[in-house]
Amino acid sequence: MNLKKHWYKWVAAIFLTYVVLGGLFLPLKPGITAVTPVKLESGNNISIKLNVYNAPWLRENASAVESMPKEGEFLIPAKVILVSKGIEGRWESQKIEFSANHGQVIGLFDLKMGQSKIPNDYYSVFIELSNGKYLGLPDAIFLGRSAGDTVGLSTMTSSSNANIAVEQEKFEMKFPNRVVLNESVRNLFYHVPMWFAMLALLGIAAWYALKYLRYSNLEDDIMADALIRVGILAGILGCITGATWARVTWQSWWPAADPKLNGVAIGMTMYMAYLLLRSTMNDPYQRARITSVYSVFIFPIFIALIVIMPKLSPNSLHPGSGGTVGFNKYDLDSTMRLFFYPAVIGWIALFYWIANLRLRIAQLNEKQLNK
Amino acid sequence: MKTSVSEQFDANAAELLAHHNLMNAVYGVLVIIFVGILFYLVRLDRKMSRLEKNQS
Numbered sequence: 001m002n003l004k005k006h007w008y009k010w011v012a013a014i015f016l017t018y019v020v021l022g023g024l025f026l027p028l029k030p031g032i033t034a035v036t037p038v039k040l041e042s043g044n045n046i047s048i049k050l051n052v053y054n055a056p057w058l059r060e061n062a063s064a065v066e067s068m069p070k071e072g073e074f075l076i077p078a079k080v081i082l083v084s085k086g087i088e089g090r091w092e093s094q095k096i097e098f099s100a101n102h103g104q105v106i107g108l109f110d111l112k113m114g115q116s117k118i119p120n121d122y123y124s125v126f127i128e129l130s131n132g133k134y135l136g137l138p139d140a141i142f143l144g145r146s147a148g149d150t151v152g153l154s155t156m157t158s159s160s161n162a163n164i165a166v167e168q169e170k171f172e173m174k175f176p177n178r179v180v181l182n183e184s185v186r187n188l189f190y191h192v193p194m195w196f197a198m199l200a201l202l203g204i205a206a207w208y209a210l211k212y213l214r215y216s217n218l219e220d221d222i223m224a225d226a227l228i229r230v231g232i233l234a235g236i237l238g239c240i241t242g243a244t245w246a247r248v249t250w251q252s253w254w255p256a257a258d259p260k261l262n263g264v265a266i267g268m269t270m271y272m273a274y275l276l277l278r279s280t281m282n283d284p285y286q287r288a289r290i291t292s293v294y295s296v297f298i299f300p301i302f303i304a305l306i307v308i309m310p311k312l313s314p315n316s317l318h319p320g321s322g323g324t325v326g327f328n329k330y331d332l333d334s335t336m337r338l339f340f341y342p343a344v345i346g347w348i349a350l351f352y353w354i355a356n357l358r359l360r361i362a363q364l365n366e367k368q369l370n371k
Numbered sequence: 372m373k374t375s376v377s378e379q380f381d382a383n384a385a386e387l388l389a390h391h392n393l394m395n396a397v398y399g400v401l402v403i404i405f406v407g408i409l410f411y412l413v414r415l416d417r418k419m420s421r422l423e424k425n426q427s
Contacts, residue, residue, distance in 0.1 A: 024397070184393035190400045230411075237407045241400040248396045354408070357415055364422050 008349040015346030022339050023189040030054045031177030032137040035125050041146035046109045048080060048093075050125065052135060053177060055103035079128040080107030082141065084121045089156045091123075113145050116154035120144040137179065176333050180249050187245045189339050193347035194238030195306070200348045201231035201355060202271075206299035209292035221288035222362045225278065228295060230355035232271050234347075239264065250317055259313040263305035270298045284366075 003010070034051040056075035080093040093107035105127060122139040129135065178185055205227035212220040242261075243253045254261060274295060281287035310316045 020401070024401075182393045184396040186397045187400050190397070190404060194404070233407065233411050237404050240403050240407070244399045244403060245396055248393055350408075354411065354415075357412075361415060361418050361422065364419075368422065368425055 009353050012346055012349035012353055015342045016350060019189050019339055019343040019346055023186045023343070026335070026339075027174050028054050028183060028185070029172065029174045029177045030056050030135055031179075031182075032125060032127065032135050032140075033179075033182065035137060035140040038141060040111070040141055040143045042111045042113045042143065042149045043146050044110045044112060046111050048107045048109060048125070048141070050080065050105045050107070050127065050137075052077075052103035052105060052127065053182065055098075055105075056129065057098065057100060058103060076130045077105050077127045078130050080105065080109075081126040081128060081134075082109075082111075082123040082143070083126060084123045084143075087118060087121060088160075089158045091155070092157055110155045111143065112152065112155045113149050114152040114154045115150065116156065118145070118154060118156065173335060175335055184245060184249060185336075187241070188336060189343040191238065191241040191245055192340075193344045194234050194241060196344045197347045197351040198231045198234040198238060199303070199307075201227045201234065201351055202295075202299055202302065204352075205231060206296050209295045212288055212292045213296070216285075216288075218284060218288060218366070219363075221284075221292060222366065223359055224292065224295060226355045226358040226362055228271065228274060230351050230358055232268070232275070233354070234351050235264070235268055235271070239268070246317075255317060257315065258310075258317050260306060260310040260316050260318045263309050267298075267302040267305045270302065274298070 031053050032050050033053045036049045040046060040048075057077065077096055077098050080096055082091040091109060091111055093109050095108040097106040097108075098104065121143065123141045123143055124136055124138045125140045126134045126136040175185055205224040208220045208224035208227065211217070212224065246255060247253050256262070274291060277294060278287060278291050281290065310318060
């Protein structure tokens with residue numbers, strides 16, 4: 001194969017192999033997935049149960065471990081800590097229980113507020129590990145004062161909470177464990193690049209459409225048409241994969257209030273109308289001129305609908321819009337970047353490759369018609 | 372043993388979350404993409420065959 005001519009095919013093959021393998025097999029960092037109970041009243045002998053995903057103290061072969069792992073040998077949980085944003089001080093567990101063969105940690109607490117003026121509030125739960133690092137779940141427990149808890153001293157410790165918040169994570173070749181997303185964070189490499197591919201293909205198509213309007217060369221029109229058709233394929237796949245992901249994380253196939261989804265629905269309809277418009281005309285020059293004008297016009301509208309409008313809206317569930325933070329700020333850590341950027345390039349190259357096949361078939365068809 | 376309704380609910384929720392492995396969503400998404408692309412390639416293949424038939 002001529003490397004110079006087919007470079008994007010190699011890019012697609014190599015990048016996507018890397019992204020699919022890495023995206024599936026790299027492990028997730030440990031993280032707390034659930035806390036019980038979620039509502040507490042102050043008092044003593046309170047146990048809080050935490051489920052830890054990919055807990056660092058788990059053994060492959062638990063039966064071979066006779067005793068509990070010792071400190072220094074493996075990372076083990078040392079303490080469970082409750083911290084509230086507005087309250088200085090923290091509750092620390094007196095005792096914890098955990099096992100080498102499952103990710104459950106039970107923290108035993110003496111939570112007495114006594115005469116101190118501690119308001120009822122939501123608390124974030126942290127597990128302090130033996131190396132001084134933390135696993136956390138934000139605002140997981142609501143703690144209220146029980147009716148009898150009004151005498152004596154509070155058992156809250158007065159140590160500062162600042163070091164928990166600024167804890168820096170060392171770079172590890174593992175994906176971050178996000179609340180709600182968990183393992184599905186890997187879909188960032190498969191669902192999101194569908195939209196990047198669609199935008200790239202539609203963008204190139206708009207450029208070819210402009211080129212047709214300038215030079216009236218039918219080749220440009222056929223190219224634009226092939227790119228738009230494969231772009232729509234990427235968009236449909238983006239919709240279905242997005243619905244699948246939304247079902248397990250946002251609990252709905254199609255959260256209708258999300259402006260990004262509504263924008264996409266309108267935008268896709270505009271491109272469906274393009275297909276309809278094109279199928280109504282037989283004269284190649286007339287068809288090329290009208291659909292070129294149409295696709296040059298709808299591309300910026302499409303960008304406005306799926307990129308700009310959701311960013312302006314205050315209530316989109318998608319990252320990077322309104323109230324949610326963008327992937328570049330917190331969500332996309334360095335390991336994610338190592339796979340996300342190659343994924344975007346790889347998927348764009350693959351869809352461009354498919355568009356190229358579509359183009360060559362359309363060219364053959366054109367040749368036969370002219371005979 | 373006495374457990375309140377809300378405690379029971381908490382326990383169930385935790386159990387559900389613990390067993391709810393979102394890896395299936397990742398496999399699902401990958402399968403959808405590959406089936407979608409395959410479907411399109413089969414359509415292109417058919418178009419190509421038709422053209423070849425016309426040529427001969």
